[in-house]
Amino acid sequence: MYQAPRGTYDVLPSQQPFWRYVESSLSNSAQSFGYSRIDTPIFEDTNVFLRSVGLETDIIGKEMYTFQDRGGQDLSLRPEGTAAVCRAYIEHGMQNSTLPVRLFYYAPMFRYDRPQAGRYRQLQQFGVEAIGDSDPALDLEVIELAMSSLQTLGLKNLRLVINSIGDTVDRPSYIKALKKYLEPHYESLGKDDQKRLEVNPLRILDSKDEKATKIAEAAPKSTDFLGSDAKQHWESLLKLLDFAGINYEIDHKLVRGLDYYTRTVFEIQPLDQGAQSTICAGGRYDGLVETLGGTPTPAIGWAAGVDRMILNLLKEEAGEVPLPSPPITMAYSGESPKMQSISIARLLRNADHTVTLAPQRSLRSQLRYAASLGSKYVVIIGEKEFSEETVTLRDMDAGNQTSMTLEELLPALSKAKK
Ligand code: ATP
Ligand code: MG
DSSP: OOOOOTTOOOOOGGGHHHHHHHHHHHHHHHHHTTOEEOOOOSEEEHHHHHHHHOTTSHIIIIIOOEEEOTTOOEEEEOSOSHHHHHHHHHHTTGGGSSSSEEEEEEEEEEOOOOOBTTBOSEEEEEEEEEESOOOHHHHHHHHHHHHHHHHHHTOOSEEEEEEEOOOGGGHHHHHHHHHHHHGGGGGGSOHHHHHHHHHOTHHHHTOSOHHHHHHHHTSOOGGGGOOHHHHHHHHHHHHHHHHHTOOOEEOTTOOOSOTTOEEEEEEEEETTTOGGGOOEEEEEOTTHHHHTTSOOOOEEEEEEEHHHHHHHHHHHTOSOOOOOOOOEEEEEOSHHHHHHHHHHHHHHHHTTOOEEEOOSSOHHHHHHHHHHHTOSEEEEEOHHHHHHTEEEEEETTTTEEEEEEHHHHHHHHHHHHO
16 A cells, blocks of 8 residues: 655645635735745755755755756755745846845745654745845844734744844854854764764754753853844844834844854744744845855745644644535436536536535435535425426525525525625
């Protein structure tokens, strides 16, 4: 027996209404802030990710689905959205449009991650990118959009954690101080973190190893090493967040798992669960567009894990998910009535009703079929109705039925809809 590949899942018809609700709620939130949807291909030239995300990161180091196509081109399934969106921004000359360009995406990503609850190999992300402005007000905007789209969806009890990791030029002196602090702890670190101390000590700060987390508590803070521009940006952002009444916690261990971040980084976590279950993560990436071959362009964005949102929604039993209305069932007995039912079904669908044709069985079994679908109305056509050019409309909840002409059917159903 075949199974869906490890770390993937099917979204079954019964779960679709929920998924549609999540997609449209998130999209509406983004649109209400003036963001437009962008869809990029599921795979990209591998270099788009290699160049931007960083060689020492989890994503590039061990999670990418990379392959050569039959023409020998190196391609990768998209592990994250930002690099692909920036590639599209440059390719389509968006720097010539009104800046900042505000974009959002709702798309599957692919990572060879270790599957567990809330961690998949095909994962769904909702993300936004605001490209072309360095104003801290834009940082506030995307953070506010993140909080409000999660809250509108029905997630409560969220914690916003922020930090500033400064500009690329501020990084070397901070990394030097960090290394100096961490080196005496070398023996206490796990193998992975010992390696990180050599290649990318920043990564130790967001290590998932408990010992490293403890050691990192007292590590030097990146916010003490900011250059004057980055410092001003950081202080302005904190003022703006206070002004907007958005609660936040500053966590100097927050550095984010991708190399392209500069200045502001942030995460949104469920209050009761902490960093392992981060729902939304993002930050500034002022150097990324240039790294990918564009002109220097400040930008900021975030990505949120839809799978984790859904897990938390189910846990919080938040919000009523509007279910689609059950179909009107067409029941019939006899060949000509059946043909007539098919025609009337078409008529009703054209008037925006959902309609299914009952399977050819006894009338009684067709009514059972209608009940099992949750149909509130059944339109019955037997030989008698057919010859009289009428239909019988059965109200399943009330358990009564009314004979009417075809002309009367549509108004009767529309009235019933309200
Ligand atoms: P983690 O530290 O949990 O691996 P990450 O830093 O790799 O997260 P990002 O690249 O920032 O995650 O992705 C943004 C969001 O996407 C995460 O906060 C999370 O909600 C979601 N996400 C990341 N990886 C997965 C996955 N394998 N399965 C489901 N959701 C994921
Ligand atoms: Mg990860």
